Amino acid sequence: MKIAAYRLAFLAALIGLWWLASTMVARNLVPSPWATVLAAQRLIAEGRLMSALGESLSIYLGGYGVAILVGIPAGLVMGTIRPIGKTLEIFVYALSATPRVAFIPLIIVFLGLGPQAKILIIFLGAVMPILINTYAGALNSDQELIEMARSVGAKKSRIFTQIMLPGAVPFILVGLRVGATIGLINTVVAELYTAVKGLGGLLAIYGNTFRMAEYFVIVLTLALIGVIVTEALRFLEVRLGRWRRSEVIV
Amino acid sequence: MIAPDALTQASASDVKANAPRIVLQGVSKTFSSNKGSGTVALKDVDLSVRDGAFVSLLGPSGCGKTTVLRMVNGLIKPDSGSVLVSGKVPEPGPDMGFVFQSFRLIPWSSVRGNVEFALADLLPDKAERRERADRYIELVGLKRFGDAYPSELSGGMRQRVALARALATEPKILLMDEPFASIDAQTRELMQIELMRLWTVRRSVALFVTHSVDEAILLADQVVLMGPRPGRILEVIDVGLERPRWSYDVRAEPRFIELRAYLWDRIRTLVLTDPESDFYGRDLGSAV
Numbered sequence: 357m358k359i360a361a362y363r364l365a366f367l368a369a370l371i372g373l374w375w376l377a378s379t380m381v382a383r384n385l386v387p388s389p390w391a392t393v394l395a396a397q398r399l400i401a402e403g404r405l406m407s408a409l410g411e412s413l414s415i416y417l418g419g420y421g422v423a424i425l426v427g428i429p430a431g432l433v434m435g436t437i438r439p440i441g442k443t444l445e446i447f448v449y450a451l452s453a454t455p456r457v458a459f460i461p462l463i464i465v466f467l468g469l470g471p472q473a474k475i476l477i478i479f480l481g482a483v484m485p486i487l488i489n490t491y492a493g494a495l496n497s498d499q500e501l502i503e504m505a506r507s508v509g510a511k512k513s514r515i516f517t518q519i520m521l522p523g524a525v526p527f528i529l530v531g532l533r534v535g536a537t538i539g540l541i542n543t544v545v546a547e548l549y550t551a552v553k554g555l556g557g558l559l560a561i562y563g564n565t566f567r568m569a570e571y572f573v574i575v576l577t578l579a580l581i582g583v584i585v586t587e588a589l590r591f592l593e594v595r596l597g598r599w600r601r602s603e604v605i606v
Numbered sequence: 607m608i609a610p611d612a613l614t615q616a617s618a619s620d621v622k623a624n625a626p627r628i629v630l631q632g633v634s635k636t637f638s639s640n641k642g643s644g645t646v647a648l649k650d651v652d653l654s655v656r657d658g659a660f661v662s663l664l665g666p667s668g669c670g671k672t673t674v675l676r677m678v679n680g681l682i683k684p685d686s687g688s689v690l691v692s693g694k695v696p697e698p699g700p701d702m703g704f705v706f707q708s709f710r711l712i713p714w715s716s717v718r719g720n721v722e723f724a725l726a727d728l729l730p731d732k733a734e735r736r737e738r739a740d741r742y743i744e745l746v747g748l749k750r751f752g753d754a755y756p757s758e759l760s761g762g763m764r765q766r767v768a769l770a771r772a773l774a775t776e777p778k779i780l781l782m783d784e785p786f787a788s789i790d791a792q793t794r795e796l797m798q799i800e801l802m803r804l805w806t807v808r809r810s811v812a813l814f815v816t817h818s819v820d821e822a823i824l825l826a827d828q829v830v831l832m833g834p835r836p837g838r839i840l841e842v843i844d845v846g847l848e849r850p851r852w853s854y855d856v857r858a859e860p861r862f863i864e865l866r867a868y869l870w871d872r873i874r875t876l877v878l879t880d881p882e883s884d885f886y887g888r889d890l891g892s893a894v
């Protein structure tokens with residue numbers, strides 16, 4: 357409860373600073389909080405915000421979802437079947453070190469400017485942290501616990517589902533969180549570089565025409581999506597981590 | 607028709623009772639280390655444990671006690687020599703119970719879940735499994751903690767969960783690696799008696815690793831004294847104290863006092879003459 361109060365106080369301070377900045381900087385560059393609220397009302401009334409939000413969310417969740425479906429199993433396979441992991445490791449790290457933006461022209465050539473291209477761009481950004489963290493989690497599995505399970509006569513499948521997988525969950529969740537953030541960034545990048553649509557599209561339009569109040573509404577909407585997704589994952593983390601000492605959770 | 611059947615059964619179990627349950631012959635094991643040379647954990651170890659025996663393994667740190675237990679369980683294989691349990695190469699499973707030195711509890715499972723983990727293949731029926739788990743959780747005095755997670759327990763309580771898990775499968779062979787090391791003195795004494803009772807009823811084989819000379823003598827039929835670098839068996843001593851030992855003051859017996867003094871002396875010399883030991887060359891005699 358105390359933390360919630362502190363957070364609200366900090367938010368109020370931020371809005372105060374924002375308002376201060378809007379009065380001091382040339383009016384056209386930083387809109388006042390109130391002007392931003394009015395712009396939000398306008399955008400909602402026109403239905404623009406919602407349709408852009410819908411477009412962005414659908415490609416974001418599509419790309420992120422595929423990244424989860426690929427990243428977690430691939431990471432687990434690499435972590436449990438060591439020859440596969442050792443073989444692929446270096447390629448995975450190489451790919452994750454390459455700025456994925458570099459692939460965008462290539463993707464456009466093959467997939468055009470439509471949603472498929474966007475989803476692929478998001479997927480490429482989100483899948484790497486998910487895969488690498490899942491891999492690390494599988495590698496990090498507790499050898500002593502595995503030996504205990506063997507001593508009890510547990511079969512490989514049970515050791516995997518009851519010891520290795522749960523042990524990797526904290527790592528996987530970290531991967532999901534980082535992946536969610538990068539996926540959101542890549543959503544905007546994709547909407548700026550391919551067919552200009554969604555929230556990224558509005559960002560480009562309002563940015564280029566200096567309609568800063570509207571521009572701020574879009575930025576805040578993106579921030580809000582980020583907060584909602586990461587908080588949802590954190591909630592999951594707490595739920596799955598109930599076995600830890602309670603003070604860790606709070 | 608009944609009589610001959612019973613006869614053959616009796617003679618079969620007689621043979622079994624005389625034949626050793628666990629046999630180690632010329633067992634050696636070297637662990638490779640990063641430094642290259644490798645550690646000789648065991649060298650030419652011969653040990654034979656008859657059915658129904660309670661055997662304590664006693665010796666300074668690093669002399670290969672844990673390694674012996676892991677081999678008997680079939681978790682690791684010897685580099686040379688042979689390990690036979692009931693005449694076969696051992697396979698891990700519910701007919702052997704292992705209490706590990708470092709508890710090894712599943713942190714995301716409750717106390718009950720941890721005990722049930724060992725029972726999963728043995729008792730497919732959920733209710734039966736739960737009933738069995740609860741029985742052993744109660745036996746180790748943790749009745750009120752069935753739903754607690756390991757992180758909520760003290761070290762001694764965790765060790766008792768590990769003990770309950772090993773006992774719950776009602777194994778023929780119990781391998782215990784310092785199972786009472788972090789249990790407080792009072793509980794420890796209760797657990798020792800409880801263990802002796804269980805062992806008396808079941809007549810299972812027990813290999814019990816301990817650093818406590820008193821505990822080694824108190825529990826065992828035989829004390830196996832081991833020495834380090836390379837890990838080897840120095841001596842096997844028959845305890846020869848009457849059972850049940852909880853019905854009289856064992857510690858006051860002349861035999862107990864004699865054994866205790868002898869084993870202390872052996873271990874002290876071992877530690878003081880081991881160049882690798884931290885206490886090498888110290889003159890502890892004059893300090894007394």
Ligand SMILES: Nc1ncnc2c1ncn2[C@@H]1O[C@H](COP(=O)(O)OP(=O)(O)OP(=O)(O)O)[C@@H](O)[C@H]1O
Nearest residue numbers: 637638645646647666667668669670671672673674
């Ligand atoms: N997995 C391993 N890898 C490398 N060395 C090992 C391994 N296991 C044991 N050793 C070494 O083998 C020797 C015997 O180890 P072991 O654990 O059997 O000793 P111990 O008698 O149980 O000692 P303690 O009383 O301290 O538990 C030690 O020197 C140890 O360092």
Ligand SMILES: [Mg+2]
Nearest residue numbers: 671672707783
């Ligand atoms: Mg040990």
